[in-house]
């Protein structure tokens with residue numbers, strides 16, 4: 001089993017970086033769930049590292065702060081590439097970059113942004129961040145509505161009503177058009193269902209949920225219901241089942257077996273082509289069986305036990321995400 005795991009291009013599509021960053025991702029021992037050595041040990045080959053921007057006030061000061069923070073975080077993520085003690089990490093901008101990193105034995109790092117609040121209300125900035133820092137996806141919201149869209153979980157402390165825009169705002173629509181133009185994938189994790197359904201209609205490239213689970217198995221507002229899964233199938237999108245105990249099992253306590261169960265549910269309902277895996281490590285993720293990057297082989301083991309074939313594992317573990325990245329790249333070239 002471990003032998004099979006070692007051959008797979010394992011791709012975890014949502015990992016946070018601790019902030020403020022300690023610049024220790026290459027150190028021998030870190031408190032991080034994900035660092036270069038832990039990825040090597042667990043044969044986790046490719047990671048989306050997210051510059052996470054907490055939702056703040058939707059005013060000028062709040063927008064300025066978010067815009068500064070996202071650039072600082074993306075600089076740190078971009079600086080993680082390098083070589084040390086026989087290990088390598090490459091910051092990757094394309095699916096092809098990820099594949100060549102894998103071939104050469106380097107960890108592939110794909111920059112992403114969690115929360116469209118980062119753009120400070122200026123949609124064209126996503127093009128700038130894609131060009132300067134190689135950002136490959138943007139999660140439209142975090143918890144709390146922002147200027148672009150409604151979130152699945154409103155923030156009472158920010159005076160959120162249940163709904164703000166009824167899905168996407170005009171600014172949100174403009175942002176998605178800019179994202180399509182620059183090959184940045186639309187991430188609908190954290191968004192309200194209305195936002196997700198509208199985004200999947202508007203976006204010319206398939207939308208995906210970088211870290212969410214299945215609502216009919218665990219009724220949590222962060223999870224996608226069957227209608228949303230069906231929409232992902234219709235639009236060739238993707239859901240990346242995540243290692244968050246409270247999304248996997250009602251009341252919490254989900255394990256790596258539950259994660260495999262959620263993957264199997266999606267595969268059965270809409271097909272293996274539309275499901276993958278993410279950890280949300282260093283952002284709250286981590287479950288018995290998959291507590292940090294060193295334990296990644298346990299995910300492969302749980303998926304094998306759930307009945308997936310080696311070919312299906314290739315798709316679930318990264319093939320599907322790479323296909324989506326390629327689609328976004330092609331759309332941006334022809335835009």
Ligand SMILES: [Zn+2]
Nearest residue numbers: 114190211283
């Ligand atoms: Zn998140």
